[in-house]
Amino acid sequence: MDLENDWYFDEPGYDHxxxxxxxxxxDLIDDLDVPVTFFAVGRTIERFPDxxxxxxxxxxCEFHLHSYQHDTSKSYEFRTEIRDGxxxxxxxxxxxxxxxxAPQGNIEPEEFRILEEEGFRFDSSVFPxxxxxxxxNVHAPLTPYRAPGTEELLEIPIGATPGTRIPISLSYLKxxxxxxxxxxxxxxxxxxxVCNTHLHDIYRTDSHDRIPRLKRAIYDRNMSRSEQLLRRLxxxxxxxxxxxxxxNEIYARSRTERQTP
Ligand SMILES: [Zn+2]
Numbered sequence: 172m173d174l175e176n177d178w179y180f181d182e183p184g185y186d187h188x189x190x191x192x193x194x195x196x197x198d199l200i201d202d203l204d205v206p207v208t209f210f211a212v213g214r215t216i217e218r219f220p221d222x223x224x225x226x227x228x229x230x231x232c233e234f235h236l237h238s239y240q241h242d243t244s245k246s247y248e249f250r251t252e253i254r255d256g257x258x259x260x261x262x263x264x265x266x267x268x269x270x271x272x273a274p275q276g277n278i279e280p281e282e283f284r285i286l287e288e289e290g291f292r293f294d295s296s297v298f299p300x301x302x303x304x305x306x307x308n309v310h311a312p313l314t315p316y317r318a319p320g321t322e323e324l325l326e327i328p329i330g331a332t333p334g335t336r337i338p339i340s341l342s343y344l345k346x347x348x349x350x351x352x353x354x355x356x357x358x359x360x361x362x363x364x365v366c367n368t369h370l371h372d373i374y375r376t377d378s379h380d381r382i383p384r385l386k387r388a389i390y391d392r393n394m395s396r397s398e399q400l401l402r403r404l405x406x407x408x409x410x411x412x413x414x415x416x417x418x419n420e421i422y423a424r425s426r427t428e429r430q431t432p
Contacts, residue, residue, distance in 0.1 A: 172207050172208070172209050172210070172368050173209075173272060174215055174223075175237060176214070177378055185382075186378075187215065187219065188376035189370035189376055190219060191376070192373070195374070196374075197225070197226070197229045200230055203401070203405055206232060206415060207226075207230055207232040208233055208234075208419075210235050210236065210237035210271075210272035210295070211234050211237055212237045212240070213238065213240070213255060213258070214239060214241070216260060216262075216263050217259050233417045234268070235269060235418065236260050236272070236291075237256075237273075237274065239252050239253070240252065240255075243274050249285055250285050250289070253286065253289050257289065257290075267290055268291065270291060270293045270327075270418055271286050271293075272296050276296050276302075277305055277306060278296040278297065281320070283320055283324055286318075286321075287318075287321045287322060287324040291324060293315075293324065293326070293327050293418065293422045294324060295328070295329065295365060295418060296326075296329075297311055297326055298331065300336045300337065300338050311328060313330075313333060314328070315425040325422055325425055327363070327365060328365065329365045330363075333360070333361065335358075337351065339364055339366050344401070345372060345393040345397055346393075348392065348396070348400075352403055352404070360408075366405075373398060375391075379391065
């Protein structure tokens, strides 16, 4: 779960409106009976410490960093952005974040090295897929691997279907709807499946009416079926024998595997 500002920071009516559904979200996750890994935006942590505490207290979950300001235009110096994010994170949690996820999966090769220098153990930004103008990672591995240019930073990519390379995220499940859900029931999936979600994939707020029309059309698709689509995916994984764990657990197991000859 990327825990963020919905659409735009500092614009009344656009940011964090989904936070009014935090209790519903906790109930949903309770019912789905899965642990959650949150990638939280630094400024979100600063502004909503109570929400972070509610999630921490009521769910089996852990937190990592999702940038400081979620600036998708990337008009900042990367290291400064990371340090500001770490500072916000540490001020709340009392320890540094272990993992990082870039907004929109938009990460540059040299940024992996900076993340490692800044003390991160893993990154989970890469969509091994193609999104015009944002990323083209159709040849990236589907399972955890050492990030290029680093000593040991582990990249834990977001799940995608082998061959067709469609991200296993709630936004794609909603966009592509039942045909994709059915396809997922039969497709063979990688041994590690990171399922990406956002609160605004699940909960519709008034802010949805104010975003540009095309974006709104995309987000509104299957909005009423969102929980059902997520549930169906998790049931499929469960019946296939998948175990549900947090990112730290995936990291720990990948490390053990790499050290075993
Ligand atoms: Zn995000």
